Amino acid sequence: MGADHAAGGPAAGIKSNDPCWCGSGRKYKRCHRGMEGRVLEGRVSPMLTVPAGIPPTPYYATGVVERTDERMVKSPEIIAAMRVAGRLAAEVLAVTGAAVAPGVTTDELDRVAHQAYIDRGMFPSTLNYHEYPKSICTSVNEVICHGIPDDRPLEDGDIVNIDVTGYIGGVHGDCNATFYVGSVDDESRRLVETTRECRDLGIAAVRPGRPISDIGRAIQQHAEAAGYSVVRMFVGHGIGQQFHMSPSVPHYYTPDASTIMEPGMTFTVEPMINIGGWREKMWGNGWTAVTVDGSRSAQFEHTLVVTEDGVEVLTPEPA
Ligand code: MF3
Ligand code: CO
Ligand code: CO
Secondary structure (H helix, E strand, C coil), X not given: CCCCCCCCCCCCCCCCCCECCCCCXXXXXXXXXXCCCCCCCCCCCCCCCXXXXXXXXXXXXXXXXXXXXXXXXXXXXXXXXXXXXXXXXXXXXXXXXXCCCCCCEHHHHHXXXXXXXXXXXXXXXXXXXXXXXXXXXXXXXXXXXXXXXXXXXXXXXXXXXXXXXXXXXXXXXXXXXXXXXXXXXXXXXXXHHHHHHHXXXXXXXXXXXXXXXXXXXXXXXXXXXXXXXXXXXXXXXXXXXXXXXXXXXXXXXXCCCCCECCCCEEEEECCEEECCCCCEXXXXXXXXXXXXXXXXXXXXXXXXXXXXXXXXXXXXXXX
């Protein structure tokens, strides 16, 4: 699947005990043998700054996130503020997605997004969140989530998820989408379209009086019927004045997700769906999750609010 990473690849005839082509100093067989075609960790540029006029998140200065006793059900004023934050976050996602092309680095996508937040008076929620260093997440191919933008140029045939979260009016808006880089193979396209459908079927299951577990049931049924698996380690989340809070929104069925949905509850639905198995492993940077088997993973995310008779998406795609 895919071509070798532009930063390197094995020389013809490389042997198991030769030094790895990546420069690690380890033997090829103990390093990159069998990993060709996988996404490699690149170089991360210094953290960008935001103009002083844009109110920062409460954790930006320290990187330490303090929990508050925020309710799951929001006031009409908070919901109104989240409608604004959500609409603007969706605009940043669209602007950044339009910059996706072969040869563009994920660091360049981060710069495009960073400027798009600033243009809208938003503060990037991810900046220094638990010390996360960038303004978006960019997750390529087998990266499940929390890819850190770096100097890897996108390659023709890649898929890349861009996850945008912005803070304005004291609240967050969180959304993501998976984009095609140049011409993408049919199986990857089926994965991406199925994942979008999973997100939308999960949202369609939102209604007051029903348990959160209805959402994961709908998503898992659709993903598994297509022959795919649902990531378990990462879940949707309550959101508002805090970036991540209760409730937890698993994208697979579990009776543990027993919270009853009520009008005014705000949370995300953001399924990560894999072509192969659901298991993840973490990169050494402590953030980035990839599929254990190297199979591709896609994701789509909306922030939403439960209404009297169903659901309102707070991060609608700009018309
Ligand atoms: N936006 C992601 C989500 O959907 C969270 C990113 S947190 C970060 O919940 F620190 F990794 F950026
Ligand atoms: Co989210
Ligand atoms: Co997100």
